[in-house]
Amino acid sequence: MTGEYAARVRGEAIPKQHVEIFLGASLPRGARNCATSHNDAAPARRIRQQRRWATQIVVIHDLALRTCAERGLAPPDAPEPMQLLTIPETDVADLGSIVAAALAHSPAARALLAALEREQEIPETAVRDYYDRNLDRYLTPDALRRGVDPYTEPSDIQPYEQVRDAITRELRRAAARRAFFDWLDQARADVVYAEGHEHPGDPTHQDHEHRH
Structure with a gap:
């Protein structure tokens, strides 16, 4: 019955109690701010959006x-309850509050993201291209102190060999996050939500919002 579950995944119910337990925990401030409405809506509306x-x-x-x-x-x-962790503001900005919070709270989501990251193969050409297009990110410490134009003196730029591994890790991390989003889009395509538990940005419910 819809009164007993928040959503169904492959026909299996996720009890509303799981959502209420999560709501009852002390959410990190950054996540709480993103979970609520960003205007002067009535408390009831904010609570509905928090639940969604x-x-x-x-x-x-x-x-x-x-x-x-x-x-x-x-x-x-220990899959339940999920551990409460601080959500970095940069992750909220890069991922959106929903995915950032899921990765912060869910060990399973973090394990999956780590597996996806291990699977990413970054071609050498992509690493070199990123370096060539972002030379201003690789100024030497001395050049940064002097405030030089990164395109005037090649000696002011860290050599490619010194930063190659760091660039590879950065690109692999970005590719893993894209793969995580692709996985999530496919995985939740068949999720059925009970009334009052729809996605906060779902336009089919009356007080939807697109801030994630």
Whole structure:
């Protein structure tokens, strides 16, 4: 019955109680701000949006647990309740509050992202191209102190060989995040939400919002 579950994943119910437990925890401030409305809406509306936001986190956690099992990844020690961790503001900006919070709270989501990162192959040509297009990011410490134009003196730029590994890690991390988003889009395509637990940005419910 719809009164008993927040969502169904492959026909299996996620109890509303899981969402309420998550809501009852002390969410990090950054996540709480993103989970609420950004205007002067009535408290009831804010609570509805918080519940929809929290449902997304719980659903992603469930989907990640399933995918980890399918991939043979070591399951998290304690899937419920999810551990509360601080969400870096940069992650909220880069990923959106829902995915950032899911990765912060769900060991399964983090395990899946780590596996995806290990799978990414970054061609040498892509690493070199990134370096050539972003020379201003690789000024030497002395050049930074002097405030030089990075394109006037080649000696003011760190050699490619010194920064190659760091660039590769950065590109691999970015590719893994894109792969995570692709996985999530596919994984939650068949999720069915109970009324009042839809995605906060779903335009089919009356007080939807697109801030994630």
